[in-house]
Amino acid sequence: MAALSTGALVVFGLIAVALTLFVTEWLPPDMTAIAVLVSLAVLEPYTGVPAREAIAGFASPAVVTIVAMYILSAGVEATGLVDWLGGRLAALTGGDERRLLGAVVGTTGVSAGFVNNTPVVAVFIPLVTGLSDRYGISPSKLLMPLSFAAMLGGTLTLVGTSTNLLASDVSRELLGRPFSMFTLTPVGVPVLLVGVGYLLTVGRALVPARVPPTQDFTEEFGMGRHLARLSVREGSPLVGHTVDEALDDGGPLAPVDDGQLIADGDPAAIDVDVLQIDRDGESLFATATDRPLAPGDVLTVRGNRQAVNRFGDRFDLRQLPREPVTESVLVDPDHDGVLAEAVVHRESRLLGRTLGAVDLRSRFDTTVLAVRRGETVIRERLDGVELTAGDTLLLQTPADKFSHLEDEGYLLLTDGPPELFGVGTDDGTPSLDPSAFVPLGVLAAVIALAAAGLVDIYIAALGGVVAMVAAGTLTATRAYDAVSWNVVFLLAGLLPLGTAMQATGGSAFVGDLLAGVAGVLPPLALLAVLYLLTALLASIITPVATVVLMAPVSVATAESAGVAGFPVLVMVTFAVATAFITPIGYQTNLMVYGPGGYRFTDYARVGAPLQLLLCAVTTLSVAAIWPL
Structure with missing residues (x-):
């Protein structure tokens, strides 16, 4: 077993602190990553990472490619293609839940292989919730499968998810063998097919219907006892004032009898928001109108009964009968x-x-x-x-x-x-502008050039960005705005951590430990153990951090166990891309967590069986394609 050096202890200490910060989110993950970068450079005598090498991650091919792919994805998204496709699918499925689920997961899975899966889910969430309302289906039954399908589709190609690109960069550094555009595809296809099959059968039965199908937001959020209507009397001090000038902090009507303010954050505040003003059949947004209030105006307010009573007494308002305030009342x-x-x-x-x-x-x-x-x-x-x-x-x-x-x-x-x-066609489905084929053509060209090996993926992707801006699909400003810079800093900040683990022997030490534990296991079992360990870690911290930590460890484990390093690294790549069992591990899971009304444990309930199933599928597929 490799000796544990002082430098390795220092790096493990930094890892422990970083993992704590990732889990507690005391600092944003990207800031934690930058703190790791700075610490590695400052502690260079122990970590073996000089300052110039610490910042080299910002020029990493993976980081540059991810920046470019965010922009290319934004260009495709701006065409309305996904909206149009969703509208077509809705028309074809006719509102049948099983067919709609199949259309959603199938389309999302394939799309996420070529357009970054996060924006795909971002576009599909409102589409799915709208279709759920239209056809009386709980959105919960569709949103978790949507996220899982996008994660599965992200394994199809190099550009499906940022962790694929990062793993390719690590493979280039450690093994001299980066992934090509379709290196992962022979495994990604069976993973997607098996995953979709699970979501349409066992998963469909396990996904709970947490949010009832409804078209009324006030019912969905249980607002019945927190919305009320009041009429302005002749003698009300609100008469002659706008809502903002009367009730805002410092307004003429803000002081109450004891001299305190009715203002946000004040202990004596009345927790009421005026939402709408109805006058002679006309509805006015309270925040958007500068018309002074007049006797007879009806105010729709948000607040519990006690707060509404205090508000009415303070401003001489007459409470109207407690009729339900529905969504139709609040829409103007x-x-x-x-x-x-x-x-x-x-x-x-x-x-x-x-x-x-x-x-x-x-x-x-x-x-x-x-x-x-x-x-x-x-x-x-x-x-x-x-x-x-x-x-x-x-x-x-x-x-x-x-x-x-x-x-x-x-x-x-x-x-x-x-x-x-946006605007749709006359039959209510989104329209597709012919100009949409320009960014699609650019994306296809980028993939084709990279797949043929004519140009490196990061150069092809940057060229695609220039082409989209030149074609007018995106402005330069919109291109910069499309990049999730916190993800970029997260990637660049954590990359030198892998370098430090290699330089100090930390990876070799952990690899020897794992190889010793797995010494009694056959190579296939070792692959499965690494997959499950990686997936569990990725479900707790970010997948990016998991790739940086587990990629060098997996290669070192393979060396110690006498098996090939590349298939082991591929297993880690698939494991981080399919971290299903919590909502916090993967971005798309978190995006559907609230709209689906899910419990934290719902992800383990649906995701754990799928995780175990894909462990077997991925292990057998990887071993068949890349012999150990």
């Missing part, structure tokens, strides 16, 4: 007011911030009515809610403002009216 067709559902994604600018601090109401005329976090729905004291990845927000918003929330990286739309998704 004259001013493009809508209710929508949106998820806080892993790259959101809202992460770790409270709703009160972000103040979406004043910045985007958008009011948060409720927050769903797993099984829990939060409807009160929303300003103090600190947002986490996977939270689903119920919003009242002008249709023309929501695009800003998406474009500026706040939220990802998961459900809402058709006007939020």
